[in-house]
Amino acid sequence: MRIVGIGLGLIGGSLLLSMRKLIPEADFLGMDIEPAHLKTAKSLGIIDDIAKDALVSSADIIVVSIPVDNSAETIRELLDKVSDNTLVLDTGSTKSNICSQLVDHPKRDQFLATHPIAGTEFSGPQAAFEGLFNNKTMIISEVEKTRFSLQQRAIGLFDQMQMNIRYMDPKEHDQHIAYVSHLSHISSFMLGKTVIDKEKDERDISDLAGSGFASTVRLAKSSPQTWTSIFKDNKVEVKQALANYIDNLQAFQKALEAEEFEELYKEMDNTNRLKAILKGINS
Amino acid sequence: MRIVGIGLGLIGGSLLLSMRKLIPEADFLGMDIEPAHLKTAKSLGIIDDIAKDALVSSADIIVVSIPVDNSAETIRELLDKVSDNTLVLDTGSTKSNICSQLVDHPKRDQFLATHPIAGTEFSGPQAAFEGLFNNKTMIISEVEKTRFSLQQRAIGLFDQMQMNIRYMDPKEHDQHIAYVSHLSHISSFMLGKTVIDKEKDERDISDLAGSGFASTVRLAKSSPQTWTSIFKDNKVEVKQALANYIDNLQAFQKALEAEEFEELYKEMDNTNRLKAILKGINS
DSSP states (O other): OEEEEESOSHHHHHHHHHHHHHOTTSEEEEEOSSHHHHHHHHHTTSOSEEOOHHHHHTOSEEEEOSOHHHHHHHHHHHHHHSOTTOEEEEOOSOOHHHHHHHTTOTTGGGEEEEEEOOOOSOOSGGGOOTTTTTTOEEEEESGGGSOHHHHHHHHHHHHHTTOEEEEEOHHHHHHHHIIIIIHHHHHHHHHHHHHHHHOSSHHHHHHHOOHHHHHHTGGGGSOHHHHHHHHHHTHHHHHHHHHHHHHHHHHHHHHHHTTOHHHHHHHHHHHTTHHHHTTTOOO | OEEEEESOSHHHHHHHHHHHHHOTTSEEEEEOSSHHHHHHHHHTTSOSEEOOHHHHHTOSEEEEOSOHHHHHHHHHHHHHHSOTTOEEEEOOSOOHHHHHHHTTOTTGGGEEEEEEOOOOSOOSGGGOOTTTTTTOEEEEESGGGSOHHHHHHHHHHHHHTTOEEEEEOHHHHHHHHIIIIIHHHHHHHHHHHHHHHHOSSHHHHHHHOOHHHHHHTGGGGSOHHHHHHHHHHTHHHHHHHHHHHHHHHHHHHHHHHTTOHHHHHHHHHHHTTHHHHTTTOOO
């Protein structure tokens, strides 16, 4: 068994480590655009060695975890050269473009489009850890376009990682995830910016910030490269989600201006439902 | 030694528990507008008993932790009747109105205006715990207006709780805290509302939400009563902070629209500075 990781950051690295635990006898090889990542990934035991072209082509599983605006192109090139029994899967945060760009590839049935709903604000192989995916949701798009035996190869592993598998249409996925994930990153990044711009003295932020602020801006520590690429790829849905968010903030501002405090109370009380909705999801 | 808590929720309850650990021989009495809170506070050992008027008047320390729009009035009434050696302190998230409303009280020197930068998204006495304030910042406003011996009584305790004490002008405090705390709550509540409004099926939120979303909306679980009261009291500063936040989100939206991805990258990269600024603050 040979498993190859293309992109050895937080997600790719963690997925390889999880597979490693399940299939310790397999060879794990890797590629990364950053030479330093390759070195770190090797020293941390994420991979045994750097992947060479010939070994990639005959791999059993290739995991592609790179910025989403490059994924379709990279996967097309991989599919062009892989053996008949190789499974290629991507883990990107958007599914619509990648699925539509690969729909006509003659080896489309060797590709599986996935999105594990897991991560931290850290990035790079040093942030990867085995167990990141335990009990997390794994979304798979267009599963019926993947050859049955290759579906099973991946899903068997996800099951053993105790992931909760959900199947979603790529367009639906991108729409929902724009709200539930991508928008949170914008709200965090811009909250962080607003506070940094205001507080010329960074000591004032450290001294006054409680765990509440830290939690709300945690995602503003995320990789700008990963997120620029996601916003680019999911532009239309993200714009809509952001427009709705701005509308709600403006309505809040207006109610504050008009001193409609009863109204503000009701909105907040209603939003408290998140307590029940998010029960069991650690922040 | 007799210590009385007026308002036995998360903050008041935790402060009493912390004092209890330091002065186990003191009597702890309490009042709360909610009869259920009183009962819970007693059963959890936050207080020994319900406070009676006469015992309140001769207390050594009275801790007032109630919604901020009622604090000044309540403290005025307390000061009117307390003995010459009683210290009254409040813990509210706004300091400007309370300080200006009490400035002329004949017993102003028996009042200390504080704001511990600590909390969780939970509320009520059941959410209180000893240790909430360890290593947190304690802001004190207009310290020089409090009688020296009474300053010492409070500060001695805060020191023993390992709090980092900072002195701030009340207006400055309200301005800074509008950015570093109050705005985070609005951004969370409105993010939660945006997602709830979009996702008619709450299962979709639970399934798709990762720890990132959960962290960003954690504060949207906070008490609507506490927060309506804070927004009311700090309206002017909160409006300004919110206006700046909306401006930044609109600029983000415009850059997305114009496909200025290099610009978005730079903004996010710059905001990554929060990693260093918030080092050591748990989210």
